[in-house]
Amino acid sequence: MFVYEKKLQYPVKIATPNPKLAAVIISQYGGPDGELGASMRYLSQRFSMPYAELKGLLTDIGTEEQQRRTE
Numbered sequence: 899m900f901v902y903e904k905k906l907q908y909p910v911k912i913a914t915p916n917p918k919l920a921a922v923i924i925s926q927y928g929g930p931d932g933e934l935g936a937s938m939r940y941l942s943q944r945f946s947m948p949y950a951e952l953k954g955l956l957t958d959i960g961t962e963e964q965q966r967r968t969e
Contacts, residue, residue: 902951904958937963 924934940960947953 902955904954907962933963937961 937960940963942955944953944960946957947956
């Protein structure tokens with residue numbers, strides 16, 4: 899048994915979106931072995947997960963992986 903608490907490690911505040919910077923960051927991840935690929939695998943696996951609690955966990959792991967790599 900485990901306790902799952904949905905909480906971000908760091909607060910995220912985006913004042914102004916910057917599409918050009920986003921394009922540069924995404925290009926740094928690229929490829930099937932890149933960090934974005936790992937994050938997307940977590941996020942895509944959540945759709946075949948039969949347990950609702952673990953779907954949320956996979957979603958959060960995928961988004962944290964992606965966020966951590968951009969810092």
